[in-house]
Amino acid sequence: MNRRAARWLAACVPFGLVMAMLAQALSAAAAGTPGPRVRPAAAPPSPSRLASPAAVLPRGWRSSRDREVTVAADAAGLHVLVADEAAGYAWRTVATLGVPGVDTTEWVGQACVTASGTRAVVVYAPRQITNMGAAQGTAALAAVVDLGSGTVTPVAGGFSIAYFSPGCGTGEQTVLSQGGWGEARPGSLDATRLVLIDARTGKTVYAVTERGQVTSPVPYRGQIAAAYGPGLVTIGAGGRVRTLTRTRGAAFRLAPDSAGGLGYQVMAGGQVQVRRYAAGRDQLVGTAPAGSVDLAQVSGHVWVTGPHASGLGRLPAGWRAANVPVLSQVSTGGTLVVTSVASARPQGRGPQAAPGSPWPVQIGAQVISTGKHVAFTVPTGLP
Numbered sequence: 001m002n003r004r005a006a007r008w009l010a011a012c013v014p015f016g017l018v019m020a021m022l023a024q025a026l027s028a029a030a031a032g033t034p035g036p037r038v039r040p041a042a043a044p045p046s047p048s049r050l051a052s053p054a055a056v057l058p059r060g061w062r063s064s065r066d067r068e069v070t071v072a073a074d075a076a077g078l079h080v081l082v083a084d085e086a087a088g089y090a091w092r093t094v095a096t097l098g099v100p101g102v103d104t105t106e107w108v109g110q111a112c113v114t115a116s117g118t119r120a121v122v123v124y125a126p127r128q129i130t131n132m133g134a135a136q137g138t139a140a141l142a143a144v145v146d147l148g149s150g151t152v153t154p155v156a157g158g159f160s161i162a163y164f165s166p167g168c169g170t171g172e173q174t175v176l177s178q179g180g181w182g183e184a185r186p187g188s189l190d191a192t193r194l195v196l197i198d199a200r201t202g203k204t205v206y207a208v209t210e211r212g213q214v215t216s217p218v219p220y221r222g223q224i225a226a227a228y229g230p231g232l233v234t235i236g237a238g239g240r241v242r243t244l245t246r247t248r249g250a251a252f253r254l255a256p257d258s259a260g261g262l263g264y265q266v267m268a269g270g271q272v273q274v275r276r277y278a279a280g281r282d283q284l285v286g287t288a289p290a291g292s293v294d295l296a297q298v299s300g301h302v303w304v305t306g307p308h309a310s311g312l313g314r315l316p317a318g319w320r321a322a323n324v325p326v327l328s329q330v331s332t333g334g335t336l337v338v339t340s341v342a343s344a345r346p347q348g349r350g351p352q353a354a355p356g357s358p359w360p361v362q363i364g365a366q367v368i369s370t371g372k373h374v375a376f377t378v379p380t381g382l383p
Contacts, residue, residue, distance in 0.1 A: 047377040049083070049090035056372045058335065061085050066333030067117050069147065071109060072380055074343045074359040078107040078124040079380040080145050081361070085335055091363065091378040094150040097124045097143055104128060108161060109140070112168035113147075115300030117332035119199045120145045121166040121174040123159050130161065137179040142166065144202045150382075153202035157195060162215075169219035169256045170300045172199045175226075180213040194224055194235065206237040216254040216264070218297065225262055227251035232264065232277060245282040247275075255297040257318050263295050263302050274304065276316050285319075286312030291326060299332035322368050330368075340364035343380070357381075 053061055066085040071078050077098030083089040098107050109124030125140035132139070142155040158178060159165060165177040173196055180192035192214040196205040210228065214235075217226035223234045231246035232254070247266050255263040261278035267290065274285040274293060293306035302319045304312060305328050309321035322330060322337055329338040343359045358380040365374050 046090070048092075048379065049376070050088045050374060053088035056367050056370065056374060057085065057088075058367075058369050061088075061335075064333060064335065065117070066331050066335045067113075067147065068329070068331040068336050068338060068365070069111065069113050069120055070329050070338050070341050070363070071111050071122065072341055072343050072361040072378075073107045073109065073127075074380070075105055075107070076358045076380075078109045078122065079358065079361070080111065080120055080122060080147075081363075081378060081380070082147050083336075083376075085331070085333070089336060089365075089374075089376070091376055093358075093378075093380050093382050094147055095143075095145045095152050096358070096380070096382060097122055097141070097145075097152065099126075099141070102126055110163070110166075111145075112166050112174065112297070113299050113332060114168055114172045114174065114199050115170050116172060117299045118147055119172065120147055121155075121168065121176075121197070121199055123161065123165055123176065125161050137162075137177075142176055144197075144199050155195075155197055155202050156204075159195075164216040164252070164254075167216065167218040167254070168297055170258050170297075171219060173197065173205060173219040174199050175217040175219055175224055177214070177217060180215065194226070196224055208235050208237070208239045210235065210239070210241065215250075216252050218254045218256055218262075220254075220256050220262060221260065225254055225256065227254065227264070232262065245277050253295040255295045255302045257302045257316065258300055259316070259318055261316060263316075263319070265293075265295055274312055285315060288312060294326045296330060298330045298334075301334070303330045303334070305330065305337070324366055324368075328366075334368060336365050336374075337368055338363060338365050 064085040068083045070081050077096040079093050080095045081091050082094050083091040104126035106127040108127050111120045111122040113120050121144050123140050123142050137160045138158045140159045140161045142159050144153040160177045167175045176195045178193040191209050191211050193209045194217050195207045198205055214226045214228045217224050223236050225234050232244040234242050249266045251264045251266050253265045261276050263276050266273045270290050271287050272290045273287050288308040292308040296303045304321045305324050306326040309323050324337050325339050342362045361378045363376040
């Protein structure tokens with residue numbers, strides 16, 4: 001064989017092998033026998049959980065008990081969403097609260113988490129209630145949601161859609177509010193009814209009605225603490241009102257702490273004071289521009305959130321600060337904070353969502369210890 005023929009044979013052998021393999025595969029397919037195995041492409045990570053938890057979370061995240069809880073609303077109901085750090089904050093819908101047959105464009109409501117981190121108490125209503133005057137204070141529904149099993153325990157009675165209801169504390173009790181306008185006789189719409197419930201059973205511990213407006217009620221040392229009249233008060237099972245401390249302005253955002261104290265805020269001109277009452281003493285924790293800080297009671301712990309949170313100075317023992325947007329939702333163990341929740345009807349080409357069907361939710365969050373921002377896209381339908 002001359003050199004030209006050898007070069008021609010060397011160039012043709014790979015091509016011949018390829019053709020032989022192709023013929024073999026075609027023959028096998030025609031005979032119904034399997035051809036060469038092809039490894040399937042790996043499925044992309046779900047956008048409803050962290051793609052690389054170890055890259056953004058603190059060490060030990062796999063054994064963490066931290067849990068984040070939020071709610072999202074659409075025409076299908078108010079969805080209670082939960083994500084556990086040990087699962088890479090994989091979001092899931094544990095319950096959807098609503099009433100079948102109620103025609104509304106959206107349900108509204110809010111929730112608080114008990115100290116154990118195992119239950120959420122939720123107040124919810126059709127969106128129309130916000131434009132119905134008196135109904136806004138008396139027509140909302142309430143329920144306790146087991147965050148593990150998704151079991152929903154309804155709580156009897158109509159309640160208020162208000163920023164402070166429900167109010168959780170350092171245990172498994174919660175306060176729900178009803179009514180509260182002006183000055184009138186107890187039992188009318190111009191009085192406030194407070195219901196202390198045991199979230200473990202959904203049963204009422206006691207209920208009281210007070211003349212006028214009582215706001216920001218929370219469980220506190222076996223009673224109800226609230227902003228009422230010129231200061232902070234406790235209200236016992238028999239309706240006895242005892243003043244804890246007087247304030248120069250209306251108190252709001254009450255937050256009991258694990259040391260027996262009671263945090264709260266008071267407006268002072270263009271500033272907001274963060275204060276703490278404990279053992280007969282009322283002290284100023286710090287002052288910040290109005291709207292720049294907020295107090296939150298999260299699973300038995302007090303958090304100061306907002307862009308000026310760390311600027312308040314030294315906080316009481318057990319309190320923590322996070323420089324995140326005001327009204328952010330801190331997780332039960334303080335690892336993650338939800339900074340935004342937005343439901344959106346599916347858009348674009350392809351199948352459109354049927355009327356009344358759940359909408360996906362965009363969740364923005366931040367890892368507190370590292371400051372890293374993360375985002376999730378979460379389907380809200382139950383499995």
